[in-house]
Amino acid sequence: MRKQLLIKIVGTVPITYLLAIAFLAACSRPEKSQTKQALAVIPVVSLSSGSVTTYQDYPASIEAVANVQIRPQVNGYIDQVFVDEGAFVKKGQILFKINDQPYREQLNAAIANLHAAEASLLSAQIETDKLKPLVENKVIADYQLKSADATLQMAKARLEQAQTGVASANINLGYTSVKAPVSGYVGRLVKKQGTLVAPTDPAALAELSDVSDLRVYFSLSEQDFINFKAQYPGNSLGEKINRVPKIDLILSDESIFTQKGKLDMFDGQFDKNTGAITVRATFPNQQGLLRSGNTGKIRLGLMHADAVMVPTAATTEIQDKIFVFALDEKNKLSRQAIEIIGRSGSNYLVKDGLKAGDRIVISGMDHLQEGQIIQPEIKKPHNDTRTAFK
Structure with a gap:
């Protein structure tokens, strides 16, 4: 009875109307599937900014405070x-x-010459003293006194020369x-x-190294030098150096030297060939753990205010460029290139391309497309705003 009624109803509906309904139903099924795919739930993080210190390592040469050749x-x-x-x-x-025997004999000879010179001086002095009253009483002409005075002066000069000879012989003996x-x-x-x-x-006979303090030399590029001057307050480079905190020395096995050093000198000019300036740091080494000639790296810190951190897992690298998927206000994806200046653990420190408040996809980028609309699942950022390494 129902089957007959359905056939009867269908028979009363125009065939064109039924075809339109069937077409709309067929079109609606793929649209629902497409919408479901476009609104896939994807983990997203909203970026924030904070204070970050990047650390740059510079190859360094280690020298003793005094490295003397013994000759x-x-x-x-x-x-x-x-x-x-x-x-x-x-x-x-x-x-x-x-062996000092020859030099002892030279000293003895010099002493003998000294005694002879002293005797000659005494004789000349006696002669001069004898002639003075005779000249004063006009018994003899004064030229005889003048000749005696000249002899006396020569005797004094010989005495000085003999004294110098004794001193020189003593020095050589001491050597x-x-x-x-x-x-x-x-x-x-x-x-x-x-x-x-x-x-x-x-x-040389030997070399002697005073390693109570170490002089560690490294070079800064012109850009790093400009960044250094901009970071620390002061009216002169000396004042800025005094405000630099203690620095670390990284040894060849990547361990950190037990003593911290102090930056204390910039060279007077840049090297024209390398475009870099030489910098010196001093490290205490009272226990003699390091020697002149050791190698290592100096680690310098640079503070970045309001820095943005991006998880490395949220990035992809294409032709030496780093990209992220960013979302606009309509949750539409766009591939965004970023420039980084450092790294902290599993995060990049972003220099350009993103700002605080931007949203990016943090996983599943391989299945996403440019212009795709998603449903974001907001995650908490895991930014380490303490340290970062270039």
């Missing part, structure tokens, strides 16, 4: 060596003893004991006991 100042054979390689010595300590000019560690001993040495030898 002989007189000729002779080495009689004794009082130190061993690598030993720590104090300033004034005797390192080598050169036979080669002493440490500074406190430090002895390097390799090139000359051994019994070796004939001279001041003109091309090789």
